[in-house]
Amino acid sequence: MRQILGASLGFMCDESFSIQRNIGVVVKKGKITQVGEYQALCREFSDLKHEFFDGCVLLPAFVNAHLHFEFSGNAVSFTYGDFGAWLDSVIANRDVLLGMDTLDKHICDCIDECLRSGVGIVGAVSSYGYDLKMLAQSPLRVVFFNEAIGSNPSAIDTLYRNFCVRLEESQSYASSSFIPAVALHSPYSLHHIFAKRVVEIARGLDSPMSVHFLESIYEREWLENASGYFYKFFTQIFQLPNPKPFYTITNFLEFFSDIKNAIFVHCLQARDKELEFLKQNTFSIVTCPRSNRLLCNDYLDLQNPNLPNVALGTDGKSSNNNLNMLEELRTALFGYKSNDLESLAKKLLLFATSNGAKALDIQSGEIKVGKNADLALFHIPELSSLHNPSQIPLHFILQAKSAHRVYIDGIRVL
Amino acid sequence: MRQILGASLGFMCDESFSIQRNIGVVVKKGKITQVGEYQALCREFSDLKHEFFDGCVLLPAFVNAHLHFEFSGNAVSFTYGDFGAWLDSVIANRDVLLGMDTLDKHICDCIDECLRSGVGIVGAVSSYGYDLKMLAQSPLRVVFFNEAIGSNPSAIDTLYRNFCVRLEESQSYASSSFIPAVALHSPYSLHHIFAKRVVEIARGLDSPMSVHFLESIYEREWLENASGYFYKFFTQIFQLPNPKPFYTITNFLEFFSDIKNAIFVHCLQARDKELEFLKQNTFSIVTCPRSNRLLCNDYLDLQNPNLPNVALGTDGKSSNNNLNMLEELRTALFGYKSNDLESLAKKLLLFATSNGAKALDIQSGEIKVGKNADLALFHIPELSSLHNPSQIPLHFILQAKSAHRVYIDGIRVL
Incomplete structure (x- = not known):
């Protein structure tokens, strides 16, 4: 037309x-x-x-560059205020995590919420594929990140097969407005063999790869010292006798060295060395201010000159009160209380448009x-x-x- | 019933x-x-x-302890990001400040907005009395603060007479749900003779007195050093040859020494000495987070142990995007990014209920x-x-x- x-x-x-x-x-x-x-x-x-x-x-x-539609029914499910308390509550309430009987309705409402807040493009992380059909058939332009997660070595083959099935199914819906892609959950939750296989697949795809990266102090502590919250998490919840991280931070980043386009979600605990790596590789950060405050009591430092391209996301309802992009923008305006208002407003609008499109490798924004x-x-x-x-x-x-x-x-x- | x-x-x-x-x-x-x-x-x-x-x-x-209904049409009128730039824009656009032809409609919408966000009680500062009838007839419980403002010595008698007429008219509406009261605009904007007369009236009333106090760094600089933004303001805009503040901060506070109940709005620049004075006198602070961020890029430090009773207000639309108390609460939750979430949530809800009622001396909350x-x-x-x-x-x-x-x-x- x-x-x-x-x-x-x-x-x-x-x-x-x-x-x-x-x-x-x-x-x-x-x-x-x-x-x-x-x-x-x-x-x-x-x-x-x-x-x-x-x-x-x-x-x-708007481009909502990071969210989880599968957790659309979980706005009031989990404990906020500390990443560890939040993850504990997610694990303890796995039964309510998906709420399959009403999930479609919740996803439908969330797609509507996105559109009403002016969002046309999403970077949707899918852990199970339950949101595949609804997103493929939605009016949104979707980069659909099939997520790999799992640290148990004995389960890797099963998890990998499941991942491949999900990826393939998503590829059957591929179009200019539905772009199948892959995501690594995070360095703390993904076995290195599994990660390696997924990264090999990612190299063959033309879509960006996504990963949750250095969201909490606990993640950094775990990767650097094999101690802290995640030590307790793996010993007590997963009953591992002597858990060790699969990577150093540097090791993990090496996975991305020949990836064309990658988005690193959160990065609250990323230091200049890591940020410079992202910048040199023209990767992006997706920042999710409300999720970051609710889980980690912090915001990404927007005044750091080493930041790469930064996009904006709401994250899923499991770590936010809604998926309204306008509320995310407003919250950021008030959350970054000392940043110059006029320039912050422009910056945030670029995060939510051109930077988001760049992060997702979409010719929009x-x-x-x-x-x-x-x-x-x-x-x-x-x-x-x-x-x-x-x-x-x-x-x-x-x-x-x-x-x-x-x-x-x-x-x-x- | x-x-x-x-x-x-x-x-x-x-x-x-x-x-x-x-x-x-x-x-x-x-x-x-x-x-x-x-x-x-x-x-x-x-x-x-x-x-x-x-x-x-x-x-x-909820108790919205500080707002200006007369500026209900001014959500997009003024410059945000710096108190001086804001006040300059208010002065430069005095013609749009009230927008008399649509003011009633705007006030009506704002009363509705208050109610819909769960507000039942307001501390309404009235500069002109244009909101008197609508508020007296509204379903809200209103403490109606007739505000005194004016620094020109030659105009004091006129201003005072006008103030007395407004106060008397508001008193004709007095009821258990409409409580006439008085407000001093601020130490920088009120001639000491005018202030003295108004304070004498306040002593005879059973209602609390309100004042904007130490909102900006400029106000503190002016009161302490007779310099900075307000020096320019008085010389350039009001053409005063050698302006001087009417009070030291201590002088100004002495007005309140035998006032039964007073609320000090903003107090972003109040130091421990001033806060202790408020606390000793069981006075209250009303904090308006969104207004404070938009005009002064700061929030009241809620972790200061010297704080007196703290209530919450939205301020007027001339310094906020709306009067929705729920959005004020949410903004504060995200604005105070490092405060413990659970205890902050409870604290904010008390600010908006029992503390607000205490500030306004109302047996509600x-x-x-x-x-x-x-x-x-x-x-x-x-x-x-x-x-x-x-x-x-x-x-x-x-x-x-x-x-x-x-x-x-x-x-x-x-």
Whole structure:
């Protein structure tokens, strides 16, 4: 479908966060083919269907770069305030973790919640494949990370076979809006033989690889000293007599040395050496502020000059109160209390658009010729007449309540 | 009306944050006359109308202890990120400050927003009296702070007369749910002669006095050194040739030495000496986290042992994105990233209930015999079956979306 979409304000989501008034975007075959002033484009392409959204902001659909749809029923299931207490509560309540009888309903609600908050693209980590069909059939553009997890050497073959079956099944749904990929759960939870096999598969795929990395102080302590919470975790819960980490931090990172694109989720405890490795390899971090506060009482230091590309995610409902991307943005604005507000607002919006698309290796996330027409519209008429235009991004985050429209490949999905 | 209200969970909002399951509350003539187990109370008072709210939390209606309804149309009017830039933008846009043609509509929406977020009681600062009638006729219980502001010596008599007219008019509406009171705007904005007269009036009233106090570093710098932002403010904007502060901080506090009850709003820059003065006099601080972050990039240090009673407010829309008390609570939970989550959640809920009532000198804010039946109900069925009951207050803040019912004096107002 060819059309022109227009709006009072356009957030281009380029590096300098340009804002264009009376923006017009020509969409052909799902791509942005021209960007300019709406009326001028309407004159130039007078045969095209065109629609102007007065009082609206047009911007790239948000990218929620890390979440778990399979835990969509678990918003009130677990203990918050300490990563160890949280993981203990997850293990103790494995029976409620999935809640199979209502899982489809919960996943459906969460897909809807994503769309309503302006999200068009997700990096969805799937531990079991239970979310596969719903996500493949959803209007979202999905990078579907089949996750490998398991540390018991005697179970590796079974786990690996199961992983391969899930991956293959997801590949049967592959399309331009459903991209099968693989994820390693984390260095503390994945046997090195299993990890090695999965990484070999990842090398053959064209999609990014995802991993939870250095989320908690306990993980760092375990990998560096084989002690602390995880020592107790493996001895007491998994009854291992003398558990040892499978990797040093450096060893683990070596897995990624010839991976084209990888996203490291959380990284709260990553130090400059690790961050530099990510940056040199043009990998990305996905930061999930609410999840990080609820589990680890901390946020990623956004002022560290060694940060690589940073994207934003909500994580799953098992570590967040909802999947609303607007609330994630607002929480970050207030969570990073000392960061300059205006520049933080722009930075966060880039995390949630162009940086997210870059992390997931998707040609979206910017209003730019050649990009996918993955777009969102928000009706906030006050923004157009703001006395201080440099605060438009800030007031957008403060005021945006729900998306007015979401388009994927130029097709309206909300 | 006599009735029994029951709910699956009751937050008593006593100091130890007791939670009672299957709570029942007997309400007579607007007061709580008995608290116990719902079924037992129904048996004991079998003639009373009774209603049980399954899956609900019953708690005292929230107290929004500081807000400005007159700025209800100004959510997107001003510059955020620095107190000076904000005040400059307020002065530069005085014409939009009130927006008289739509003010009533905005105030009406804001009263509704308060109720929907479970607020039953407000400490409303009124600079002009434009919100008087709407608040007097609203279902909210209101402490109505007629505010004195003005530093120009030649205008004092006029300002004082205007203040007295406003106060008198508000007194004509006085009732148990509408309590006229007075407020000093702040030490930087109020001539000492004007302040002195207002304080004399306050001594004769039975209601608390309110004041914005040490909100910004600029205010402290001005009061201590007669320099900085406010020096520029008075010389450039008010064209005063050699401006001087009207008080030292100590001088200003002396006004309050024989005031029975006073609330000091913000206090971000208050030091231990000032906090101790407040504590010794059993005064209160009202903290407004979102406003504080947006204007001053900081939060009140809740771990300071010298803090007096602390209540919670949203401030007006001129320094917040909305007046939703639940969002204020959630923002604080994430804003204070290092504070222990469980105890912070309880603390914040007490700020918003019993501490707020104490600050405003209202016999509400607790589920306790003798208190006003100012109550709120929230439908969050997952809370009753939480695996870790000590996290009920935390998950309440995370999950509460809007009040199911609000009662003032036992009468349903939402």
